[in-house]
Amino acid sequence: xxxxxxxxxxxxxxxxxxxxxxFAGRERNILKVVDLINRGNTNQLISLSQxxxxxxxxxxxxxxxxxxxWENFASARLAxxxxxxxxxxxxxxxxxxxxxxxMEVEVFWKKYLPEASFIAxxxxxxxxxxxxxxxxxxxxPLIYGFKAL
Amino acid sequence: xxxxxxxxxxxLLLLLLPLAVFSEEASVVYTEGEVDIKYRSGERxxxxxxxxxxxxxxxxxxxxxxxxxxxxxYNLYKVSPDTVFTLMxxxxxxxxxxxxxxxxxxxxxxxxxxxxxxxxxxxPSMIAGVRGxxxxxxxxxxxSSLVIVEEGEVEVTSEGKAVVLNPEEGVEVRPGxxxxxxxxxxxxxxxxxxxxxxxxxxxxxDPVESALGVEKRLNYYIGEIDSLLPxxxxxxxxxxxxxxKLDKLEKEKGKEARAEYYQKEIFPLEVKTSYMAMxxxxxxxxxxxxxxxxxxxxxxxxxxLYITEPENEIYSNFIDVYRxxxxxxxxxxxxxxxxxxx
Numbered sequence: 001x002x003x004x005x006x007x008x009x010x011x012x013x014x015x016x017x018x019x020x021x022x023f024a025g026r027e028r029n030i031l032k033v034v035d036l037i038n039r040g041n042t043n044q045l046i047s048l049s050q051x052x053x054x055x056x057x058x059x060x061x062x063x064x065x066x067x068x069x070w071e072n073f074a075s076a077r078l079a080x081x082x083x084x085x086x087x088x089x090x091x092x093x094x095x096x097x098x099x100x101x102x103m104e105v106e107v108f109w110k111k112y113l114p115e116a117s118f119i120a121x122x123x124x125x126x127x128x129x130x131x132x133x134x135x136x137x138x139x140x141p142l143i144y145g146f147k148a149l
Numbered sequence: 150x151x152x153x154x155x156x157x158x159x160x161l162l163l164l165l166l167p168l169a170v171f172s173e174e175a176s177v178v179y180t181e182g183e184v185d186i187k188y189r190s191g192e193r194x195x196x197x198x199x200x201x202x203x204x205x206x207x208x209x210x211x212x213x214x215x216x217x218x219x220x221x222x223y224n225l226y227k228v229s230p231d232t233v234f235t236l237m238x239x240x241x242x243x244x245x246x247x248x249x250x251x252x253x254x255x256x257x258x259x260x261x262x263x264x265x266x267x268x269x270x271x272x273p274s275m276i277a278g279v280r281g282x283x284x285x286x287x288x289x290x291x292x293s294s295l296v297i298v299e300e301g302e303v304e305v306t307s308e309g310k311a312v313v314l315n316p317e318e319g320v321e322v323r324p325g326x327x328x329x330x331x332x333x334x335x336x337x338x339x340x341x342x343x344x345x346x347x348x349x350x351x352x353x354x355d356p357v358e359s360a361l362g363v364e365k366r367l368n369y370y371i372g373e374i375d376s377l378l379p380x381x382x383x384x385x386x387x388x389x390x391x392x393x394k395l396d397k398l399e400k401e402k403g404k405e406a407r408a409e410y411y412q413k414e415i416f417p418l419e420v421k422t423s424y425m426a427m428x429x430x431x432x433x434x435x436x437x438x439x440x441x442x443x444x445x446x447x448x449x450x451x452x453x454l455y456i457t458e459p460e461n462e463i464y465s466n467f468i469d470v471y472r473x474x475x476x477x478x479x480x481x482x483x484x485x486x487x488x489x490x491x
Contacts, residue, residue, distance in 0.1 A: 055452060057475075058445045059491070062253075063183065063211045064231050065449055072453030102475075103483050107491040111191070148456060 024133040024141035025118040027085045032140055033131060034083045034122060040074035042067075048137060052112050054145030057100030059108055080124040087121040091132060095119060098130065099147055113144055175202040175220035175236055182230070183211030191489030204238040204247075205434075210254065223261035224268070229254055229341070232288075233442050239269075239431040240424035248431070252438040253446075255341050257285040260301070270296075273366055273439050275307040275322040284314075287341050289348035291359040292324035292366065292443045295341075297334055324443075325365030356451055356463065360470040363444050367474055370436040371481040374429055381425040388422055391415045433485035440478050444471065 023029055036045050046067050053060040053069075060066055089095065096109035098119060117134030132145035177186075177200040184196040189205030196208065196216060208216055208228050216228040220236075228234050232254025239246050247268040249258065258270065260282050270277040270286055272294035277286070282301030288294050296305050297319040305312050305320050310327035312320050319334040352359045391414055399407040448471055455464035 055449055058448050058452075059441065060445070060449060061209065061441065062231065062233075062446075065446060067212075069449055069453050072450065073456055076454055076456050076458075078456050102479060103486065104491050107488050111488070111491065 022116040022118070022134075023136045024116065025088050025090070025120075027088070029136075029141050030085050030088065030118075030120045030122070030131065030133060031083060033133065033143060034080050034129075036140070037073070038079050038081070038083075040077075042070040042074050044140070045070045045143070048140050049143045050112075052108065053143070054099055054105065054108055054132060054147075056147050057102055057105055059104060079126055080122060080129055081126055083122050083124045085120055086123045086128075088118050091117040091119050091134075099132075099145060117144060175218055176200065177202065177208075177216060178219045178225075179215075179217035181215040182213035184214040184216045184228075185209045185211075189489065191491070202236055204236050207233060207235040209233050225259045225261075227257040227259075229256065232256060233438065235434075235438065237271075237431060237434065238427070240427055243424075250435065250438065251286045251288045253288050253290065253442045255285060255287045257283075259283045271435070272322075273363070273443050274324040274326075275305050275328065277306070278304045285339075287339075287344060289345050290443070290446055291348045291352040292363050292439070293348050293351075294322045295339070295344055296320055296322070297339055299336065324359070324362030326362070352447065352450075356447065356467040357470055360444070360447060360467055360474065363439060363447070364470060364474050364477075367436055367439055367444075367477060367482075370432045370439070371477060373432045374436075374481060374485065377425055377429050377432075381422065381429060384418060384422040384425060388415065388418050391418065429485055433482050434490065436478065436482045437486060437490055440474070440482075444474060447471070 033045075033048070036048075049066050049070070051061065051063060051066065053066055055069060060069065091109065091113050093109070096105045099105050113132065114134040117132060120131045120133060122129045122131065128149040130145070130147040130149065131143060133141035134144055135142040177184075177196050177198055180196050180198060185193050185208075186196045186200060186202065187193045187207040187209060189203060193209075202208070202218065208218065210216055210228055210230050210232045212230055214230050218226045218228065218234075220226070226234070226249065233252040234254070234256050235250040235252065237248040237250050239248050248271055249256070249268055250271045252273060258279075260268065260279055268279060270279065270284075272286060272288040273292040274288075274294045275296070277284075277296055280302045282303055283299040284301070284303055285297045285299070286294065287296075296303060296314060298314040298316055300316055303314045305314060305322065305328050307322045308325065308327040312328040312331050314320060314331055317334055317336070318331050319339065320331045321329045323329070395407050395411060395415070398410055447467075451464055451467050451471075455461050458464065
């Protein structure tokens with residue numbers, strides 16, 4: 001009986017956490033994006049990336065520049081080995097400063113990020129990285145920004 | 150962040166200018182592939198045939214996108230793929246001056262009949278005045294420009310020097326430099342993608358040099374803003390003071406006296422002040438385009454190519470100049486921007 005209760009509680013926790021944490025904020029889905037970066041899957045990264053896109057404090061407005069960005073990352077052999085999601089937090093109004101404390105980035109935050117978007121901090125053997133994720137497309141979160149710390 | 154006391158005034162001006170100042174009508178007459186319009190209101194929508202454009206609106210084409218814009222009376226602008234093209238306006242000598250700004254990519258422009266003041270074409274590195282002309286303007290990813298004239302006459306100015314181009318002549322202008330030697334060119338002889346690749350190679354060979362060119366251009370815009378700002382602030386405060394007098398005048402001398410005083414003293418001052426604000430905005434927006442589409446792209450290339458070696462000297466030297474430009478932009482330009490610009 002006790003075992004059955006514990007199973008029920010565990011199931012409830014897992015079920016409710018899946019139901020309440022939006023898709024883009026779930027660790028498994030964040031790591032799927034990291035995996036695309038590690039495999040240099042530029043085509044899929046380009047298709048998941050949204051315009052405008054935030055790179056550090058720069059707003060990328062052109063589709064072709066997004067292609068250059070991911071292609072260049074791949075040709076520079078950017079890798080995030082042994083990735084761990086250290087922190088996930090909703091992209092709240094004041095959290096833009098983690099990317100840059102400029103008026104442009106503040107406006108980008110307000111104007112271009114969807115409601116349920118998240119900042120994921122990933123630690124790896126190659127340093128720390130930030131991803132802005134939100135929404136979903138074919139089983140992956142959409143990417144709104146990237147920063148290498 | 151600095152508090153900007155001009156912003157309410159700028160926001161009001163943004164709302165009023167389309168009604169008060171801009172009479173020409175431009176519309177999208179053809180699109181192919183991905184074409185967006187970023188409106189002065191800040192919204193960005195896919196362009197459709199028949200869409201009307203106002204001064205301050207920007208046409209952005211994707212890698213396979215093309216657009217044709219017709220502006221009355223019969224001016225036609227053909228916007229090539231990967232291009233950022235903005236319809237702007239500035240005040241010069243008490244008159245409105247249409248400005249067509251190609252920040253990146255290429256636009257072919259045909260002016261059937263130039264009536265009144267001549268339009269001005271700008272890129273991040275030059276200004277061109279046209280006289281009944283057909284020309285193509287290329288703006289490269291390092292801020293360089295190439296101007297090719299097919300018909301009429303074009304005067305290309307940069308860094309205080311001018312070159313007059315006649316049909317089948319062209320000139321290249323590097324950012325922060327005067328126009329180069331003009332050269333003969335036959336129709337269709339120039340391949341923009343080859344020229345742009347050369348400019349990209351030049352940027353990669355010496356990114357610091359390219360960034361310094363951008364810095365020089367940005368400093369020019371900042372200099373123009375700085376020179377306008379004191380008179381603008383003074384005029385704005387004079388308008389406020391003069392307006393205070395109106396109620397007193399009405400009480401003492403009646404409504405007619407009030408209206409007369411307004412027409413005679415205040416209205417001309419308001420117009421002058423709004424023109425000053427328009428010019429400050431023009432230079433601030435030009436600086437924003439330069440920062441976003443030229444410097445921002447340079448940063449994107451350098452950051453992504455050197456992502457695994459941030460200690461590399463080429464990269465760190467570039468970043469030093471980049472940060473200096475960003476600091477100047479934040480301090481001198483951002484106070485004159487509004488959210489809709491981003």
